[in-house]
Amino acid sequence: MEMAIFALFALLALGSSLVVIAHKSPIYSTLSLVLTLFSVAVLFVLLGAPFIATLQLLIYAGAILVLFLFVIMLLNVGGREEGIPGGHRMQLATAVLGALVFTGMLWLLLRPALGGLPHAPLTEEMVSLTGLAQELFAEYLLPFEIVGLLLLVAVIGATVIARRPTPQELSGGGVAGAATAALPEPSHAAWAHEADRAGGGARPASIPGGSGSGGGRP
Amino acid sequence: MSAELIGTAVKLAVALGILLNVVPVMVWVERRGSALMQDRPGPNRLGPLGLFQALADALKFMFKEDVTPAAVDRPLYLMAPVMGLLPALTTFAVVPFGPDVTVRGHLYSLVIAPAQTGVLLFLALASLGVYSLVMAGYASNNKYSLLGSIRASSQLISYELALTLAVLAVILPVSSFRLADVVDYQVRHGWNVLPQIVGFLVFLVAAFAETNRLPFDLPEAESELVAGFHTEYSAMRFATFFMAEYISMTSLSALGATLYFGGWTLPWFHPSGLIGAVLGLAVLFGKVACFLAFFVWVRWTFPRFRYDQLMRLGWKVLLPLAIANLIAVAALTLGGVL
Numbered sequence: 001m002e003m004a005i006f007a008l009f010a011l012l013a014l015g016s017s018l019v020v021i022a023h024k025s026p027i028y029s030t031l032s033l034v035l036t037l038f039s040v041a042v043l044f045v046l047l048g049a050p051f052i053a054t055l056q057l058l059i060y061a062g063a064i065l066v067l068f069l070f071v072i073m074l075l076n077v078g079g080r081e082e083g084i085p086g087g088h089r090m091q092l093a094t095a096v097l098g099a100l101v102f103t104g105m106l107w108l109l110l111r112p113a114l115g116g117l118p119h120a121p122l123t124e125e126m127v128s129l130t131g132l133a134q135e136l137f138a139e140y141l142l143p144f145e146i147v148g149l150l151l152l153v154a155v156i157g158a159t160v161i162a163r164r165p166t167p168q169e170l171s172g173g174g175v176a177g178a179a180t181a182a183l184p185e186p187s188h189a190a191w192a193h194e195a196d197r198a199g200g201g202a203r204p205a206s207i208p209g210g211s212g213s214g215g216g217r218p
Numbered sequence: 219m220s221a222e223l224i225g226t227a228v229k230l231a232v233a234l235g236i237l238l239n240v241v242p243v244m245v246w247v248e249r250r251g252s253a254l255m256q257d258r259p260g261p262n263r264l265g266p267l268g269l270f271q272a273l274a275d276a277l278k279f280m281f282k283e284d285v286t287p288a289a290v291d292r293p294l295y296l297m298a299p300v301m302g303l304l305p306a307l308t309t310f311a312v313v314p315f316g317p318d319v320t321v322r323g324h325l326y327s328l329v330i331a332p333a334q335t336g337v338l339l340f341l342a343l344a345s346l347g348v349y350s351l352v353m354a355g356y357a358s359n360n361k362y363s364l365l366g367s368i369r370a371s372s373q374l375i376s377y378e379l380a381l382t383l384a385v386l387a388v389i390l391p392v393s394s395f396r397l398a399d400v401v402d403y404q405v406r407h408g409w410n411v412l413p414q415i416v417g418f419l420v421f422l423v424a425a426f427a428e429t430n431r432l433p434f435d436l437p438e439a440e441s442e443l444v445a446g447f448h449t450e451y452s453a454m455r456f457a458t459f460f461m462a463e464y465i466s467m468t469s470l471s472a473l474g475a476t477l478y479f480g481g482w483t484l485p486w487f488h489p490s491g492l493i494g495a496v497l498g499l500a501v502l503f504g505k506v507a508c509f510l511a512f513f514v515w516v517r518w519t520f521p522r523f524r525y526d527q528l529m530r531l532g533w534k535v536l537l538p539l540a541i542a543n544l545i546a547v548a549a550l551t552l553g554g555v556l
Binding site: 067 | 341
């Protein structure tokens, strides 16, 4: 019974991950990635780690991939093959890097079996809720907190990049200039134009009839 | 067949029987309830109080012509309604609905999947429900459908956070994800709804958003998006979306009743034995019925939120409230108050 379930979901995981990289439509790729994650979650349950399986479903399938789909649909690339930007050279680099990462992971996995290290299987105790909690919040507390901080920095960075300046910042030239400096690539064309009008006073070719307030700034 | 398998089969049959039959009853309650609130008779011709109207509706859906538009993405279009039904039906598996019973020397616990990660598994499975709406909207090849499913995905992501944090605050003092342990805790300490009132309110509001019920039914807002993500669906496929909506409402109500209102127990009444199992089921579904009635009441009372209001409520009100509640509960638990 267990073997049959393992075989079914291992095959599903393999098949669906092939579809992820082979299918032309990004929507289909993302949806089969959901299937891959679900199958791997079932394998985690079979290995006696239901907590990790549940978190995999909750975080990856339930949240992160929904964001993927959201972005794909919002950018409206559905159904179109995008390919890897940069042509053949980029594809070659990606392939080499991917092969390196895969070999490294394979080596890590096979090292105990090849006799390099003593083989110590994870016990059910170690992957249970309390076991994981003790590992995370006692043994590995500092790395855990550092990862948290890293994610916080990423969130703040994303917010700063995505934020549009408020009207006050646009009219008050000095602040707008600072905001422009903090935003290296204004993605929104209309916004960039407005920022130019307001904060571009330091430039000699500033639009005369602009907001005017920032013009006198040296 | 082992006693274990037979026990699970019986539990599954009971749960599925109830969940699937909630749908026609709820359709009737919704139609009569809205009629009551709008001072009109509502469907009252078929059977006593118009009860058989639900049957007629179901028959109508089954025999209507099923139109599949030519431009749809066929595999996804056909899968989407079923994908909605799956999480709605499976989440109920972790909700306990009665005391442990012994039949012929064999002990059965009245929960279909007594998983260690109980309530987390519920949330994980429930979060997969959004794929149904996203698939339907994308596959329909219609801009209103697509807008509906974009709204659905952002709305569900936003409110899931608040919902999960509110649920975690219940789990903290219990220190177990198993819902049966949550029920036991409430037998000893009284219902959670009083100490966790903030968390309960967050849970309640987020539950409306999670099930796309009216103050938050933006994915299908008919005044702007025709019918949102299910614009292109007809006949039984369309009805399947309805079934999924009502069944996930029922499952979420069962979760709410278990987390905050003692589940299948009452403060002065703690049933046991085989009769107790039936009574426990009745108590749980009595509470679920109150929740469902509340859902209907709210639907016909409040107007729809605007999209920016919905996002502001989720991120700037509910999420901070849920985090504050979690911190307060954690402090009280550490201090030994809860």
